[in-house]
Amino acid sequence: MSRYGAMYGPDITFLGVDRCTLDDPASYADADVVIVGAPFDGGTSHRPGTRFGPSAIRQACYLAHDGSRPSLALRVDALRDLRVYDAGDVEMFSGDIERSLSALETAVYAVSSSGAIPVVLGGDHSIALPDATGVARQHGHGRVSLVHFDAHADTGEIEFGSLHGHGQPMRRLIESGAVRGDRFLQIGLRGYWPGPETLSWMAEQRMRSYEMTELVSRGLEECLIEAFTIAVDECEGVFLSVDVDVVDPGMAPGTGTPEPGGLTSRQLLDAVRRVCYELPVVGVDVVEVAPPYDHADITAYLGNRVVLEALSAIARRALAPRSCTFCPGFSYLPGNSATGSARSRGGRGGLAERARLWDLSTGDGVIHSPLSWGLGGRCGPSGWRRGYSDVAYGCADASPYRAADSHPTRPRGVAAGASRRLRRPALRRRRRATCSPAPAARGGHADQAERGAATRLWRAAGGRGPHPTARLDTQAPAPRVGRTPLDSARASGSR
Ligand SMILES: [Mn+2]
Numbered sequence: 081m082s083r084y085g086a087m088y089g090p091d092i093t094f095l096g097v098d099r100c101t102l103d104d105p106a107s108y109a110d111a112d113v114v115i116v117g118a119p120f121d122g123g124t125s126h127r128p129g130t131r132f133g134p135s136a137i138r139q140a141c142y143l144a145h146d147g148s149r150p151s152l153a154l155r156v157d158a159l160r161d162l163r164v165y166d167a168g169d170v171e172m173f174s175g176d177i178e179r180s181l182s183a184l185e186t187a188v189y190a191v192s193s194s195g196a197i198p199v200v201l202g203g204d205h206s207i208a209l210p211d212a213t214g215v216a217r218q219h220g221h222g223r224v225s226l227v228h229f230d231a232h233a234d235t236g237e238i239e240f241g242s243l244h245g246h247g248q249p250m251r252r253l254i255e256s257g258a259v260r261g262d263r264f265l266q267i268g269l270r271g272y273w274p275g276p277e278t279l280s281w282m283a284e285q286r287m288r289s290y291e292m293t294e295l296v297s298r299g300l301e302e303c304l305i306e307a308f309t310i311a312v313d314e315c316e317g318v319f320l321s322v323d324v325d326v327v328d329p330g331m332a333p334g335t336g337t338p339e340p341g342g343l344t345s346r347q348l349l350d351a352v353r354r355v356c357y358e359l360p361v362v363g364v365d366v367v368e369v370a371p372p373y374d375h376a377d378i379t380a381y382l383g384n385r386v387v388l389e390a391l392s393a394i395a396r397r398a399l400a401p402r403s404c405t406f407c408p409g410f411s412y413l414p415g416n417s418a419t420g421s422a423r424s425r426g427g428r429g430g431l432a433e434r435a436r437l438w439d440l441s442t443g444d445g446v447i448h449s450p451l452s453w454g455l456g457g458r459c460g461p462s463g464w465r466r467g468y469s470d471v472a473y474g475c476a477d478a479s480p481y482r483a484a485d486s487h488p489t490r491p492r493g494v495a496a497g498a499s500r501r502l503r504r505p506a507l508r509r510r511r512r513a514t515c516s517p518a519p520a521a522r523g524g525h526a527d528q529a530e531r532g533a534a535t536r537l538w539r540a541a542g543g544r545g546p547h548p549t550a551r552l553d554t555q556a557p558a559p560r561v562g563r564t565p566l567d568s569a570r571a572s573g574s575r
Contacts, residue, residue, distance in 0.1 A: 083168035088119050089135040093166035094201075094387065096145035100165035102190050111196035112162040112398070113391060118184050121370075122174030123206030123245040127336040129370035133380075134169055134201040136371045137387065140380035151392040152413065154353070158391035161399060167191070172203075177244045181210045188214025192363065197394065199387060202367030204246040204336065205234055205323055209253055212319045215363035216258040224362060225263035225311040226253070227355055229348065230323035231270055231339035233289060235282050246336075246368070247273075254285050261285025263315055265307040267300075267351070268292060268326035271339040292341055300347055304354060317362030320355050322348070322386055324368050324379055332382055334374025345382050349389045356393035364390050 083101060085091045093099050094115045100107035108114050117134030124130065139145070147164075150157040158164070170187045172180035184200070184207055191198040192215045200211050208228075216224050228234075228250065235254075236247040243252065250266075253259045261282075266289040282289065288310055290303045311318050329338035331345045343351075355361065369383040 084117070084119065084171045085168065087169070088132050089139075091168060092135070092138055092145070093147075093168075094138045094164070095141055095143075095149060095159060095384075096147040097159055097164045097166050098147065100167050102167045102170075102187050105190070105194060108165045108167065108191070108194060108196060110163055111165050111191075111194065113164045113199055113394070114191040114194075114196045115164065115166040115199045115201065115387075116184075116187055116191065117167075117169035117201045118172060118203035118207045118211075118365075119169050120172040120174055120180050120184075120203045120207060121336075122172075122177045122180060122204075124204045124336050125239060125245060125247055127370065127373060128174075128204075129336060129372035130202055130204045130368055131172075131174060132371040133203055133367070133369035133383070136374070136377070136380035137201045137366065137369055137383040138166070140377050140384040149388055149392075151388070154357075154392045154396045156392055156395040156399060158388065158395040161395040162391060164391065177206065177242070181206060181244060185210035185214045185217075188363070189217050192218035197361065198363050199390070200363075200365040200367075201383070201387070202365055202369070205230070205321075205367045206244055206246045206249055207367060208234070208321045208365060209244070209249040211363060211365045212249075212253050212321070213256065213258045215317075215319050219316045219362055221257045222260050222263075223316040224259060225315040225318045226250075226259045226265065226321060227307065227311055227318055227359070228264065228266045228321045228323075229268050229326040229343075229351065230266060230321070231268055231325045231342055232323070232337065233266060233269055233274055233278070233282060233287075234323075235278055235287070236274060237278065237281075250287075251281070254287075259319070260315075261287050263311065263313070264288065265311055266290065267303065267307065268295065268343055270341050292343075295343075300343070300351060304351060308355075308358060311359060316360075318355070318359040319363040320352070320361055320365075320390065322352065322364070322366045324366070324383055324386070327382065332379045334370050334372075334377075334379030335368045336370045336373070337368075338373075345385075348382075349385060352386055352389045353393045356390045357397050361390070361394060 083091060083099075097115070100111065100114065102108075102116075115138075117138070119131040119134050121128040121130040143149070147159050148157055149159050167187070170184050172183060174180070188198045188200065188211050198211070198215065200207060212224065212226060216222075232247065234247055234250045236245070237251060239245045239247050250264065254261045254264065262285070264285070264287040266287065269289050270292040288307065290307070295303055324332045325335045325337060325339060326343055327345050327348050328342035329335070329340055332338075332342075356364075364387075366383050366386050369379050371377075371380060374380055
């Protein structure tokens with residue numbers, strides 16, 4: 081399991097994070113995340129080149145490779161808030177697929193059994209078999225759901241006379257029992273493969289595949305909500321597998337089997353953020369980045385950002401699983417007073433203001449759900465989706481994921497058919513009980529009363545200087561007990 085080193089370029093780490101070596105468990109014993117490179121394209125059916133993917137993903141960034149990436153949207157620095165190491169590349173000879181996949185499974189299991197989340201940089205999609213298997217060995221066969229973004233189902237039976245290849249890992253995972261067929265969520269399928277026989281097999285396994293036509297007509301958001309409900313049902317965790325060819329070749333040209341008509345890169349990043357913030361992710365792979373066909377590093381940059389988005393959302397979830405001061409659907413930078421600007425326009429404010437109110441709501445029972453607003457009013461801020469966002473964004477009395485509650489989209493104890501009249505008081509009670517504003521404790525944002533008082537003082541003093549809300553909203557530094565804020569969260573027992 082030693083580092084493959086500089087075979088496909090300099091032996092660098094992902095954006096400059098610390099290195100570890102899988103031969104020495106002490107070097108990653110305290111890790112939250114270990115990045116593993118899988119430079120393998122021996123399973124490719126068409127254009128090879130993904131053996132250069134890990135190196136390209138590690139370095140595709142225009143900022144300093146200093147092991148720090150503060151996210152504008154999520155307000156975390158995943159590479160510092162989490163303990164992230166890069167174990168380098170696993171030795172994978174593209175001419176010997178069985179030995180290569182076996183070596184990768186050993187590496188992924190080593191990471192997973194240490195308690196860290198493996199993030200594997202591919203490589204062609206054959207590697208999803210050892211990736212998800214290695215994680216399932218730790219968390220239990222059949223106990224890990226798979227959320228799979230891809231243009232292709234990858235459920236082929238035998239291709240080129242082999243059981244292994246980048247078109248077959250998902251079938252092998254189901255056959256081995258590592259992942260349950262009915263906990264397999266495929267998002268973004270399209271094109272002209274596979275054929276009817278394979279589709280019938282997939283239906284027998286009760287796989288749930290969202291083809292692009294369905295995503296377009298129902299909307300990605302709605303499909304994700306449905307997929308998440310299935311993913312968390314009777315499972316211990318979620319493995320996220322992202323094939324960059326799920327994105328349209330116009331935005332991800334550097335890949336071996338491009339299929340026109342895919343997601344935008346923005347949609348993929350948002351979806352990855354939601355998966356990693358709302359679900360208990362225990363493993364990730366990003367595959368099929370093939371630099372030889374890339375233009376201006378477009379696809380390598382996308383792969384890099386998919387990894388960062390996943391890590392940032394994981395950090396956000398780990399740091400504040402029960403805080404209601406964070407709204408992933410709406411980001412606003414310090415000093416941008418959405419409420420103030422809306423008032424100055426004389427209106428009630430738009431989405432940003434509503435998100436702001438959601439952030440500041442003070443237990444009055446009014447849940448200004450960003451998810452509901454984000455759905456453009458189709459669901460409205462009521463109904464069970466409101467309950468969902470209340471739970472999913474951390475305002476309920478438990479994490480979004482509960483094995484005992486097979487329907488995290490509904491508050492516990494609320495039947496699917498209950499009327500809204502019955503549901504609302506339950507939600508209000510929960511919110512009062514678990515989301516009291518306690519602005520000082522929240523440390524970040526002022527509540528409405530604080531803002532009102534500060535504004536009145538400021539006006540009385542003639543309104544000179546910066547508006548006080550800018551100061552009130554300045555993020556207070558989290559007290560550091562351990563090495564990272566996550567250590568502090570653990571120490572205070574909030575995780
Ligand atoms: Mn694939």
